[in-house]
Amino acid sequence: MIEYLEGEHKQQCRKLWEEAFPEDSREFCDYYFREKIKDNRILALTDDGQVQAMLHRNPYVVRAREYDWQVDYLVGVATCREKRHRGYMRRLLLKMMGDMRQEKMPFCFLMPAAEAIYRPFGFVFVYRQQGFVMDREKEAGVLQVKGLIPEVDSDEYRDRQLLAAEWMERWLGRHYQLYAKRDQAYLRRLADEMASEDGTLDLFYDGEKIAALAGWWGRIKREQRLLYGDEPYVTMADGPGKPAIMARIISPEVFVNVIRLRKDAGRGHGCILPLRLQDPLIPENDGLWLWHLERERSWLERAAWSEGAIQEQEGFLPRLSLTIEEMTAWLFGYEIPDAVRPYEGVIEPLQGIFLDEVV
Structure with a gap:
């Protein structure tokens, strides 16, 4: 059952x-x-x-x-x-x-132990885990450390966790267009999660200013769990990062609300793109849609006409045919399918994804 x-x-x-x-x-x-x-x-x-x-x-x-x-x-x-x-x-x-x-x-996501398990169900990679490095000289000589994992719960630690959550939310909002929101409850759970693996979770201050937030964990093998911050305190490691998170669009008509026309697309106030979406596992997604695109939003509606009748409509873009996997990888800004190349200058996918959750 x-x-x-x-x-x-x-x-x-x-x-x-x-x-x-x-x-x-x-x-x-x-x-x-x-x-x-x-x-x-x-x-x-x-x-x-x-x-x-x-x-x-x-x-x-x-x-x-x-x-x-x-x-x-x-x-x-x-x-x-x-x-x-x-x-x-x-x-x-x-x-x-x-x-x-x-x-x-709109979508769901996971960190695969083996990607082959999930590809038959329409999941594709959407996020590369980029490494960050803290300047050790600044950390040792300039920055002051305040912990976020309390030995005993107190108002001081709760206030500090709230401050850290607000700082993380601002940092993520400056750098990324899609991420899990941070609040005090998120920070409390993160602190408990880190503590379960004998971890540390610390704020680093330069004077009164928060410079970085870092966490290490692992009872057997110690590893960096997270590091947030900007130059000159934190720099991005070289290389493209390793594929880490897979996702699948579940409800495309909800997801496309965050997709829009490019500012320089030259399409006036908007346009309509016939979309043939192939999704054999979710019948509600499979079939022909009309994709309405404007400069601040877009939306999907089921096409009421046949494909032949759609091609005769004035002002419509040429039809685009995508699998749900291609649509997911593209709209998350991970990779551009060949079928989408003619529309690169028209449609703006998400730019900047950050998903570093463990559980």
Whole structure:
């Protein structure tokens, strides 16, 4: 039976989690099954009361240009060892996408353990994890450090976490057009998550000014979890970064609200682009759309005419045909499909994506 687990029944997933992800420490699992399951949704395939396969829909508020979207980050995607290769995960993923489509969720995203698992379901890479480096001389000689992980909860730490969240939100807003929004609740959870892996989470000050925010974690292998800041304190590492996050557009008519005509497109007030979208897994997406594009917004409507009749309409752009994978990679600003080359100077995809969530 496929069902969403509720309340204490969510704890039934821990056995499978520990089997599938043995690299996670007991302390991290304690954190996850204490904190993250409070507001997530766990879709599970159960048999005789035992969880045989699962996926966790962890909710985030994602800022996309001027819109705030409720978007799920997929984690804990796993099947019992002895039940694999029976199509259980396919059934869960199709059920999940159908539910998300009914909810009009614009997209969902994940960090793949193996990208081959998710490509058959329309997921593509949309974000490269770019490295950042702190100037060690400035860190040692100039910057003052204030921690964000309290030994004992206090008003001082709560105020500092709020200050850090507001600083992170401003920093992300200056550099990126799509990111998970930061607030005090986000910072509190992040501090708990870092602490579960014996981590540190610190603000670095240059006088009264926040210069950077950094976190390190790992009980066995120490690694940098995050680093935010600008020059001269923080610089971007060389290289393009490694592909890290995959995503899938679920409701294209919602997602395109953040896409628009380029300022220099020379199309007057707007234009209409017939779009043939191929999405064999979500029938509501598949088919012919009319894409209305203006300088501050765009929207989709189902085409009421045949393709032949559309081509006869004056003022329409030539028809564009895309798969859902091509549309996702393009509109996230990750790569430009060959079919889109004629429209590069007309349509402006998102510029700047930042998704560094772990769970």
